[in-house]
Amino acid sequence: MTLETLLAAKTAIVGVWFAGFFIAERLAAAAPPPSSKARLFRNAGLWLIVFLAAPFIVAPLTAWGVNHLIWKRPDAMTMGAVALAVLAVDLVLLDIWTYWLHRAYHRVPWMWRLHEVHHRDEFLDTTSALRFHLGEVILSAALRLIPIMVLALPLTTVIIFEILLLCSAVFHHSNLRLPKAFEAGLSRIMVTPSIHWIHHHAIDRDTNSNYASLLSLWDRVFASRSPAERRPDMKIGLQGVEDQSFLGLILMPLMRIKK
């Protein structure tokens, strides 16, 4: 399949998934949403910038990476049941990469300047999953060339992972009310809102925990799981700082570090 076909499939799948959760969280909200709609416009604006720029920056970067692999996988890895097993291993490795990249965004001051834009959101819903500074999206795509080229990942695998990651992000940022027992069971395997909302709790200790994006076990394996439990009234955002205007968010990475 060509890059264009894969990207069109990704946009269609993630678009339908997002629309479903966007409507559902408004019909069955877990936490009462704020009355102001200003953050929705800020999140939509940041997403629009990424959406418009990605085809010219992120997609060519990924395409370049899969054309400059440092070794070639033997044909035996690309056939039948072996191919499926290899795909599963590749997806797990990309998930571990994403965990450590997220942790680096919190720990390395100049990377935090980019990621802070995502964390300044003072409420969470599906639109928070779209709220990233273009600089973070470009940096993540550039650094992901390392696993792509070292593991000799096929383009299809990278796009499948992107679809899973985006669908997971929409889900775990969402404000959808879920049956408690169902969410507790699911959170043993996947990152659910009950886990990720703690990562957005406006308490430094919780902000620097729960880094996993897809599979929830990495925070237990790498000792970064917060013991805190999600409450509907918990303060979302960052400790001691407030959200910014749209322009302020775009310029934030160029400003002084405030955390």
Ligand SMILES: [Zn+2]
């Ligand atoms: Zn984070």
